[in-house]
Amino acid sequence: MILDAMVDALGGRAALAATTTETVSATGRRWHPGWGKAPTEPELVSEFSYTQTVDVVRPRYRLELSADTKLVPTKLHHTEIGNGSFGYVDGIDFMFDPRPVSTAIPSWRVAARQRHIDLTSVPRLAVKLLAPAADVVVEDSAVTLRETGRPPVRVVFGDNALPVRLELVEEHSPHGDAQVEIRFDDYRPVGALVLPHHVVIAVDDQIVHDETRTAIELDREADFHVADETVVDASAAQSAYANYATEWIMNYVLAGVRFYFDLQTAPTDPEPVEVAPGVKIVLGPSHNVLVVEMDDHVVAVDAPLYDEYTRAALAQVKRAFPGKPLRKVVGTHFHYDHIGGIREFVADGGVQVIVGEPSVEYFRDLLSSPHTVDPDRLAANPVETEVIGVKDRLDLPTADGGVLRIQRITTDHTRDGLVVYVSKPGVLFESDLWNPTPTEPAANSGRGRLAVQLYDAIGELDLDVKTVVSGHRGTDGHTLAHAAPLEYLRIVAGR
Template sequence: MNTSVERLLDGLGGRDAVLAARTQRTQATGQRLHPGWGAMPDQPELVAEFKFDLVEDLSEPRYELALTGPTHLVPVELSYTETSDGTSGWLTGVDFMFDPRPVDRAIPSWRVAARQRHLDLTSVLRLARKVIAGPVTSPADGVLVLEDLTIHLADDGTIATVSVIEDHSPKGDSTVEIHFSRYGAVGQLRLPYRMEITVDGVTVHEETRFRMTVSDSDEAESFVVKESGEQADAAQLAYARRSTEWIMTYVLSGVRFYFDLQTAPVKTLDVAPGVKVVVGPSHNILVVEMPDHIVTVDAPMYSRYTSAALDAVRNAFPGKPLRYAVATHFHYDHIGGIREFVAEGNVTVVAGRRTVGFFEQILQTDHTITPDRLQQAPVPVHVQGVDDKLVLPMADGGNLEIHRIVTDHSDDTLIAYASGPKVLFVSDLWSATPTPPEPFSYRGRLPVQLVDAVTRLGLDVETVATGHNGAGDTTVAPYEYLLRTAGVAND
């Protein structure tokens, strides 16, 4: 008999009590933080607060979750009910910060898989039942290893910490730890009223469970789904499992597209001679022609996406190799594929001076959970920091100017300006619109700060291309539209 297993079961209230539990209802409040969306890499951003009422089947992958609370990247009040019958899922309400209209729709089965994996990691009763089912090993007293999970027990036999290595773009192998504390009585059981999740030691999730009940009923009526949605393939299901907490940060932030292994970009857009934008489903890449090479600005999301985009980058100006990859800022969704560009060889990464160390780190970290090209075939990499300005000569005789500015979004933001065609490329500070926008209609002070920077730098801008598409999938707009958004009157 494994004494650590018996210690665990005794600590939770006994084997019989654990096995008798069929469903658990948990009501909790908490918050989610994003380590890659703050002003600097070491300053996680508060992206969402929540209150939820969760009913979960403890022996089958089924749940019903009612969640409310504000998301902060784009201020929206989320309010939805998400239900899974084990393979399919259904959502009713508002779960998307970019379009806060209520929906009543199926959700992709790989989102269901990611949510269920999160519940598996954060439920001590589900963990205990998996330990009973085995196989489990105990390499040391108070330590249990179950598949890819390592469970550490407290002195009283309760679960103190669960750890797992996940793949979190762009950092690669990341240690996820779930910490349980403040155990209290729930019927015959002892369950934790406090839960915290850290990624590489940085807190990304805090949760206080203020009410819990456990039932011996299966409550099957709670897990009815209207109809099946998009079914995940094997790669998506594996992705949901190996990158669970990376995905859940976006889900809890109110992002519906989840960066779900999106495939090839939609198109390559000609903006001006020597300037193109590779337009993706959610993120874009600027490609600029130089005399004997090309420069890209941004490398979105993660290696698989950027790998698909790379063909379009190579074909933008055939015969010219990639030599510079510019990062507008360090936020993960805009540079998660930087390693894929660097793997081309002889590529210099350009970043704001204050985040050079961060980029050097992610270009050197292990990516063994999901090996990318740089992991499989390492190449030397140089990261060049920009204090104020970097000027690179373009093929048309003009210059590509890289300027560092400070905004509310990031303390180390770069903007790219092609002087010949007078094109400005920015990410997250503004998104292009198909028609003249209303003043102050985009993300607070960011457009104002951008216009102030353009004015201070004396840039003669006519056209703005953006790292995200605006309404109507618009990628490029006149500078006048940005001025209107910033509340600047046109003369």
């Protein structure tokens, strides 16, 4: 039987049974397929090193991680402990606010990490496959492990009977079904076992994770005690999401973007906030949606995050200007965090999607992609959606007699970038190029070169901008702001 051959290849049943913990020290890199300049070019988001001790039988781990993040260059360094449903983090784990924290973490954050460990620890995988109650389907050179609440995992064995590949389908917003592969190689003796020293993770054939294990030790004692055994409760949906979208979440975690573990469910304000007459904004914990009034409909700009959050944001979009339905949604660029809810925005039908011309095919694909792991409204009731590409600019008449200009601009961020300018109030909306501050900022602060490129583009396009509104809020350390005068951007840009 293939499992017996696996046991022998790994070192024997007695050696496996005697192993209590696995301690791995590794270095590696993580790429994000939803970031970068183009959808086909995953962006390097971190270079990391870690030492992690895991209990091979019980759901416990102790992780000490250091990473250099790339989106916002930051040095992360923290210890994270998970024990059952309890979790704790101590150190710096957030690139946007690199101050040390010492706090309990949500139970679903622990669950996502445990799932990632289950997919990358061969001893833990072997224990699961050999458990008396394991639900395992056996093939000639593979087995499929089925666990309640998790996507089935197909384990493929090499000619030497060692696991060489795991195959599973996860939910990766907004594309839906994503083919995930975990590849093991460079097996070497470790004590009485034989274990892999190289692990690669690919999503839809794009490599997102590559780590070299510089040292592996068995049976090291570890302190799995959680300093503050307070469970930060999660909803049923959040807990489930951690188990079927694990590697999607890990893209953000290893990038130092902690808020993706927050699995946001609703905007921060109960109703959209007025920016100017005919212009409102839906404010989220991390991402915003602009709403502009037209003669007989509204236009939304950005559809951030993922379905659960976007459903709540969409409800506010629909209430922003009573009697005027949503008919167009603009994606400022293709990055997941700003358009992850676009399928939810178009699910009612009759909504056009407007994006930068280079990403038209990308959006057509994601609007028609299968969603079987986590079916959404569009999967349940498919509707035809027109995707319009903006090569240079697109002008649309607003309800106040002005113009809504959807404008391509060139920046280092993406090749499909758009800004949206509302002429009468002089409002310009952008995402990721600059985060407004409530008070006058320091010169040459903020997003650096991106802010310079934004300010220069406004001048080159001769846009009469009075207020810059952003897809993210900025802060002076005390107060958050979603809008600021153009003068603040000029100061930040050093112009």
